[in-house]
Amino acid sequence: NPDIMYLDEAMKQPDKAQFQQAMIDEVKTHTDNGHWKIVSRDVVPAGTPILPSVWAMRRKRRIATQEVYKWKARLNLHGGKQEYGLNYWETYSPVITWTTVRLFLVLVLLNKWASRQVDFVLAFPQADIKVPLYMEIPRGFRHEGSRKKDCLLLEKNIYGQRQAGRVWNQYL
Numbered sequence: 707n708p709d710i711m712y713l714d715e716a717m718k719q720p721d722k723a724q725f726q727q728a729m730i731d732e733v734k735t736h737t738d739n740g741h742w743k744i745v746s747r748d749v750v751p752a753g754t755p756i757l758p759s760v761w762a763m764r765r766k767r768r769i770a771t772q773e774v775y776k777w778k779a780r781l782n783l784h785g786g787k788q789e790y791g792l793n794y795w796e797t798y799s800p801v802i803t804w805t806t807v808r809l810f811l812v813l814v815l816l817n818k819w820a821s822r823q824v825d826f827v828l829a830f831p832q833a834d835i836k837v838p839l840y841m842e843i844p845r846g847f848r849h850e851g852s853r854k855k856d857c858l859l860l861e862k863n864i865y866g867q868r869q870a871g872r873v874w875n876q877y878l
Contacts, residue, residue, distance in 0.1 A: 709766075713760075713763065715763070716761075716763040721765070727777070728778055729761065729779040729781075732781050733781065733844075733847055733848075736781065739831065740861055741831045741862040741864065742859060744843070744849055744851065744857075745857060745859045746855060746856055747856060747857050750840050750857065754840060755789070755793070756840045756841065757788065757793075758783075758784040759781060759783060759841050759842050760844075761779060761846070763777070764777075764778045764780075765777055765778075780865060781864070782866030783860075783864050783866035785867050785868040788867065793838075794837065794867065795869070797868050797872055798872060799872040799874070800875065830863045830867075831862040831865075833873045834861070834863070834873075835860050835861060835862055837869075838859070839859075839860045840858065842858070843856055843857060843858060863877075
């Protein structure tokens, strides 16, 4: 899908200004909601890894016209760099299959039940973090310090963590 890309690819696109604004909005939302604190790398306990951050960019299009109506920038932790037993343990989270969803919808129709769909905006960050995690300050993040001297202490669950789905499920 040419509408899904990483930061480097998005910054080469003609609509890079919209992606940059989406990045600013994403960082502002996390900062305003207290999902992290900026701390000096000096306060990070010895041996604790500072995990990389990854930007995932996407253009959202209207189905009928293929017109782009939204530019999204999602800040993720690079969960592939987490170490089992050090900064995560359990990752299992129950999931639902499409067969179950279809069965439920058929039951709703047959029994004339009321149903409702709910969408959680920034769902995973609503849950508190279980293990102290430190993340590199992402590219494009503006703050008064330096990316080399500072990092983010995560206060809330964030996308990309190996345990994010499990923590969110337990919170929900």
